[in-house]
Amino acid sequence: SSRVWKASPGYLGGTPAAAQPRVIEPPKNILLVNKLRTPPVLEALDAFLRHIHEQHPTVKIFAEDKPDLPSGVNIWSPGPESEKIDLVITLGGDGTILHASSLFKSGAVPPVLSFSMGTLGFLLPFHADDFARALESVFEGKTTILYRMRLSCSFYDTSGVQIGGAHQGWQVMNEVTLHRGPSPHLNTIDVFVDGQHLTEAVCDGLIVSTPTGSTAYSLSAGGPIVHPSLSAIVLTPICPRSLSFRPLVFPSSSAITLRVGEKSRSSSGVSMDGQSSRILNPGEAVRVQASRYPIPCINRSSISDDTQDRKSEGVGPGKEDDWVRDINNLLQYNATFRSKALLRHSRI
Amino acid sequence: SSRVWKASPGYLGGTPAAAQPRVIEPPKNILLVNKLRTPPVLEALDAFLRHIHEQHPTVKIFAEDKPDLPSGVNIWSPGPESEKIDLVITLGGDGTILHASSLFKSGAVPPVLSFSMGTLGFLLPFHADDFARALESVFEGKTTILYRMRLSCSFYDTSGVQIGGAHQGWQVMNEVTLHRGPSPHLNTIDVFVDGQHLTEAVCDGLIVSTPTGSTAYSLSAGGPIVHPSLSAIVLTPICPRSLSFRPLVFPSSSAITLRVGEKSRSSSGVSMDGQSSRILNPGEAVRVQASRYPIPCINRSSISDDTQDRKSEGVGPGKEDDWVRDINNLLQYNATFRSKALLRHSRI
Amino acid sequence: SSRVWKASPGYLGGTPAAAQPRVIEPPKNILLVNKLRTPPVLEALDAFLRHIHEQHPTVKIFAEDKPDLPSGVNIWSPGPESEKIDLVITLGGDGTILHASSLFKSGAVPPVLSFSMGTLGFLLPFHADDFARALESVFEGKTTILYRMRLSCSFYDTSGVQIGGAHQGWQVMNEVTLHRGPSPHLNTIDVFVDGQHLTEAVCDGLIVSTPTGSTAYSLSAGGPIVHPSLSAIVLTPICPRSLSFRPLVFPSSSAITLRVGEKSRSSSGVSMDGQSSRILNPGEAVRVQASRYPIPCINRSSISDDTQDRKSEGVGPGKEDDWVRDINNLLQYNATFRSKALLRHSRI
Amino acid sequence: SSRVWKASPGYLGGTPAAAQPRVIEPPKNILLVNKLRTPPVLEALDAFLRHIHEQHPTVKIFAEDKPDLPSGVNIWSPGPESEKIDLVITLGGDGTILHASSLFKSGAVPPVLSFSMGTLGFLLPFHADDFARALESVFEGKTTILYRMRLSCSFYDTSGVQIGGAHQGWQVMNEVTLHRGPSPHLNTIDVFVDGQHLTEAVCDGLIVSTPTGSTAYSLSAGGPIVHPSLSAIVLTPICPRSLSFRPLVFPSSSAITLRVGEKSRSSSGVSMDGQSSRILNPGEAVRVQASRYPIPCINRSSISDDTQDRKSEGVGPGKEDDWVRDINNLLQYNATFRSKALLRHSRI
Ligand SMILES: NC(=O)C1=CN([C@@H]2O[C@H](COP(=O)(O)OP(=O)(O)OC[C@H]3O[C@@H](n4cnc5c(N)ncnc54)[C@H](O)[C@@H]3O)[C@@H](O)[C@H]2O)C=CC1
Ligand SMILES: NC(=O)C1=CN([C@@H]2O[C@H](COP(=O)(O)OP(=O)(O)OC[C@H]3O[C@@H](n4cnc5c(N)ncnc54)[C@H](O)[C@@H]3O)[C@@H](O)[C@H]2O)C=CC1
Numbered sequence A, B, C, D: 001s002s003r004v005w006k007a008s009p010g011y012l013g014g015t016p017a018a019a020q021p022r023v024i025e026p027p028k029n030i031l032l033v034n035k036l037r038t039p040p041v042l043e044a045l046d047a048f049l050r051h052i053h054e055q056h057p058t059v060k061i062f063a064e065d066k067p068d069l070p071s072g073v074n075i076w077s078p079g080p081e082s083e084k085i086d087l088v089i090t091l092g093g094d095g096t097i098l099h100a101s102s103l104f105k106s107g108a109v110p111p112v113l114s115f116s117m118g119t120l121g122f123l124l125p126f127h128a129d130d131f132a133r134a135l136e137s138v139f140e141g142k143t144t145i146l147y148r149m150r151l152s153c154s155f156y157d158t159s160g161v162q163i164g165g166a167h168q169g170w171q172v173m174n175e176v177t178l179h180r181g182p183s184p185h186l187n188t189i190d191v192f193v194d195g196q197h198l199t200e201a202v203c204d205g206l207i208v209s210t211p212t213g214s215t216a217y218s219l220s221a222g223g224p225i226v227h228p229s230l231s232a233i234v235l236t237p238i239c240p241r242s243l244s245f246r247p248l249v250f251p252s253s254s255a256i257t258l259r260v261g262e263k264s265r266s267s268s269g270v271s272m273d274g275q276s277s278r279i280l281n282p283g284e285a286v287r288v289q290a291s292r293y294p295i296p297c298i299n300r301s302s303i304s305d306d307t308q309d310r311k312s313e314g315v316g317p318g319k320e321d322d323w324v325r326d327i328n329n330l331l332q333y334n335a336t337f338r339s340k341a342l343l344r345h346s347r348i
């Protein structure tokens, strides 16, 4: 493979920045999060439960309140009173981990271990079939954590007064989006950076994204791909009526305020991680800032099999950067033209 | 103006991230840097010298060795033995400050105060006519410094051995560029991030840029605009033969290695801040990393006139972010279509 | 001005392709189209009417049925029985001429003379204040016509049967857009070209645009600028979940079919020239083709003042291409960085 | 496959625009063109020759003068006196057909049948192994021809006088490129359309491309993909110093003049179909126009096997558009993110 790099010359040393090894305590309270309740998901859940009960009988398992909760699972709902969770396990698509993030939207998040049901994703390092090995690595304390930055939002009325009280912050993992939605009319949005007017955007919408979200909606809108270990905020326009509106990357200390123009012919719908959240009318604003509560994601590389052949590629155990593999495998990043590789059977 | 924001609602507070106020000692040794020697430049230089001699008679002034060095100026050339400079003053275009950076390419850089000759620029906060006020602010210790990250480079031969010894690092302020140059053939370049193979790029070239350089060549090649106070490395392809090669933004802890493919049909010319530096043949590589020596640039806002009307815009003194103004004024960022503003005389 | 080209070397000869001189008969039935009824618009309408009644008393004037129709104006509504119009005059923004186009959505369109109320636009060659000169040129038969291509649409149900009968074609001047609208879920749309499957698009939406529309929504979504005298169809994706979806330009003989994927999680809203027209559910399709009825637009250059200084630029009378001026003036096409042009008063 | 469209609903009928069936006379004089002389190419050439000699003994075969010309092949070189060729066969990569085009750079081109050596390409419809079937289709007169537009160029000195006489036109199939090449300085190029000044481009270079060339260099520089059956000219900037320089598509009747700015700090190298052709100094110009001599390319679909399963997809024999298949297969156009399709073995 073109990735094999036989010897390891000097310039190829170095530890990837993406993830930091971290010893975490064996979890006592685990929250299981899933959205779908299809047979395969329910089967996988059962297998999880059985495994944990057998291997770690003292561990308490929680889940959100849903109709067919398996026995031995305690009901959990977010709140100051609810029991402290020290590991979140998600099972499903990227939307499931976005949902898990939203359960901890006002404070710190426990480490998150994410499993997919057969499709991998940027936010889904593990396949459900591999749960035993992944779980045991966590119980043994052998994990690598990628702290994924989140953004917190607050809303303001036309006179600049915060709506909903000081606690109304909502943390997002991917992005906050303003969009004209069903309105046929363009949005006019004033953008402020740290209180300074940056520009008036006439567009379908605007995306304020984390590095994690840079491979989600922002990418589709033309934004750059930002490594998730960087602390930064990306501002990407959606279909701007301007030839010269380019994506911007700010330091994570910046506060971005988006204010629907007083004369804007349409309101703007706010989505947070893909969930419609509210409508902003002309003169109303949302302020977006780095959250104090990133989301600690357990990395694929942290528990990869030591006998795997990738090890021979000169990258030490636990050192490989999931992200590099993901943008190649999932996004088909820089897929080269196949002129050199066409197989005979695809001819004529 | 659309920038005026009468009251200052809560969400517009906050200190811009761009620049940090820093007290600097009154300079004792000043290095004057200019490239052109046109009459206006020489006149401006004279005025500078007179002003400094009159106001700060104990200050020593240095310049590079050039034919018509004004009297009272000491010759200076980079080197371990040369006198320690504690302020650099540049006079000319962006190229002049890039040149100043190259004079300190192997170590720390003193604060830099840059003047233009009538054209402003991203790297040129001050106009030569305003030199007296700008200089006095510096002598009074009232400055705001923007630490602009630099990149250091090292070169490797086909067997991965560093070329030119360990000290051969060269610091750039904008970018390192690989380009096929006059060769009609595409470059094939393997890109490694922290030792891991990222992709094989088939293209005219690749740019590894600082945030400062994100508004230079990288922007022309389609890269995002990155705020210069962020520590990050931008990788932007030049005319890639792929539909899916997007600009990438890495944390500043990443090391990017570009290695000309063994089978590449052409060599690759390396430019550093726009200066041709060397040719890389197939199998040879350059490694680019954040330098330990950023370049401390004195900001425009640090010495802006307190009576200025911009103050009324809700941004406190010394708080305005030059960069926001620059991308609007210089890049005409997001210049909106003029359909709303056409003047009568431009009709028919 | 940089546009002045003193001598006219050989390579600068040639007639612009944009518009063809055409003698049109003095109009007998004129349709006045306006959307807004603000005082300035009503005043301008009055002036028009007076002028026509005085100068061309035999001409009949029509308008759509609206509350405060001026006296001497006949009511007109689209239909096979309605009186034949031989000149359309629009007064208002770009939306007004789009509306005029929609009045002739099922057949041929008379020549259209468009006036703006102070803002110029791509579709608005004339300022209302200049109406007298513009009108007289038309009555004298001195016009240059730009035939702007239109697209016709037909809709199909999940079994491929046309909805609404064969006559249900609707002509658009700018574009047909499919968009997820308020749905948080991505659209999945199968694209067929002349019956052949081209691609499955997972995106916010898709735009099928005329060259005229290439400077409207398609441009905001990243499409190329296509000269309106070219016969071509542009397909531009809106926020596709793919790194490699580029705008495509087809010959005007192509038929583009967009079919909402059977498994698409959301329906798709269809807009025609910015007017919401219908919802397409999974399995339903729209087919877009060049219309047989382009819209003949009277060009600005056709009646420009012979004594104007632009004449000295080496472009003969009636030969200048409005479009070249428009993309420069209205879109600020290729606005160069102002580093060379900053005025003193914009400093510090 | 997602391309299979079982029934053929009304909206999927229609003949693709790409290629027109054309009866061509059985060829009498065939020109064989190849660039490489590697063993596989020489073997393939031998097989061609044998086949033609056996099946069509009266046909005369020509080739360019090269060291090891096979026996039975006549030497041919371009010129008014040279024997009339009525079929060109190329064997090699895209560069080979570009070379064939250059052999007929001043006049009409015979139909071209292109074979690849194992790699398909946009300009390479056939695989060398299939030569017998492809050739017989041609002799039977069953071909579909795609007329690929070419561009002709003429050069002008600083006073606007044509250089090299009126006959100096050179036809290109892909594009004419101006590029700063090895110069570190940006090019300043004035662009005129039909004699009218369009813009001043400050950039690495400019590409004037045919629709055929839209998938070559222009695509890498960010240009749209234009169907080769459209007659149009694409102008694509290479790394412009402007946020608002977008690709433009002109009708084929337009003449594009590129003139190196009088004050440009660097000369501009002209490449034609990837071959360096000349240097343009400040004030010199090149004028590019549609050539009267397109290049008739024999299409893959014209001779595809009637029993092939693609036939069942509702596209009649000979009707399939090679181009649709090519942008999918070769460019991996709109390759969707693999989140839905990851195979188990690519996990962990
Ligand atoms: N045109 C577009 O690209 C749009 C994208 N979205 C994205 O969808 C997200 C919500 O996701 P779901 O609830 O799963 O909705 P969904 O089921 O509509 O899926 C959106 C797609 O985005 C992927 N995705 C989500 N987060 C990602 C990330 N950080 N990096 C790479 N891919 C990612 C998902 O795997 C899925 O393929 C939003 O946060 C937004 O980023 C939402 C609307 C439009
Ligand atoms: N196609 C392009 O855009 C190219 C750009 N360059 C840039 O030119 C730089 C060298 O500059 P000079 O020696 O002055 O050469 P130069 O005289 O050729 O000027 C290059 C232009 O880039 C501007 N520039 C330089 N650094 C900038 C920055 N950080 N942000 C915004 N604009 C900036 C300069 O003001 C000037 O307008 C290189 O570092 C490279 O970034 C070099 C080659 C091609």
Ligand SMILES: NC(=O)C1=CN([C@@H]2O[C@H](COP(=O)(O)OP(=O)(O)OC[C@H]3O[C@@H](n4cnc5c(N)ncnc54)[C@H](O)[C@@H]3O)[C@@H](O)[C@H]2O)C=CC1
Pocket: A184, A185, A186, A203, A204, A238, A239, A240, A241, B339, C093, C094, C095, C096, C098, C121, C122, C123, C174, C175, C212, C213, C214, C215, C216, C217, C218, C220, C221, C272, C273, C274
């Ligand atoms: N994000 C975007 O850029 C969007 C653009 N639109 C465009 O708006 C059009 C409808 O226009 P209005 O009814 O006036 O709605 P509107 O009042 O919302 O105006 C849309 C803007 O597009 C301009 N425009 C319209 N046609 C144009 C053309 N052919 N070339 C250049 N500019 C053009 C108008 O002058 C106006 O500035 C649609 O056909 C669509 O092209 C619609 C929705 C979103």
Ligand SMILES: NC(=O)C1=CN([C@@H]2O[C@H](COP(=O)(O)OP(=O)(O)OC[C@H]3O[C@@H](n4cnc5c(N)ncnc54)[C@H](O)[C@@H]3O)[C@@H](O)[C@H]2O)C=CC1
Pocket: A339, B184, B185, B186, B203, B204, B238, B239, B240, B241, D093, D094, D095, D096, D098, D121, D122, D123, D174, D175, D212, D213, D214, D215, D216, D217, D218, D220, D221, D272, D273, D274
């Ligand atoms: N950065 C880039 O993308 C560059 C591209 N080129 C292109 O290379 C062409 C010359 O080709 P070669 O002599 O083979 O040089 P080459 O051996 O350097 O190949 C250039 C590549 O472009 C491909 N190509 C050529 N014409 C094409 C077309 N019409 N559509 C799609 N792909 C095409 C070739 O198959 C090959 O992969 C030039 O006409 C120019 O278009 C030249 C320089 C730089």
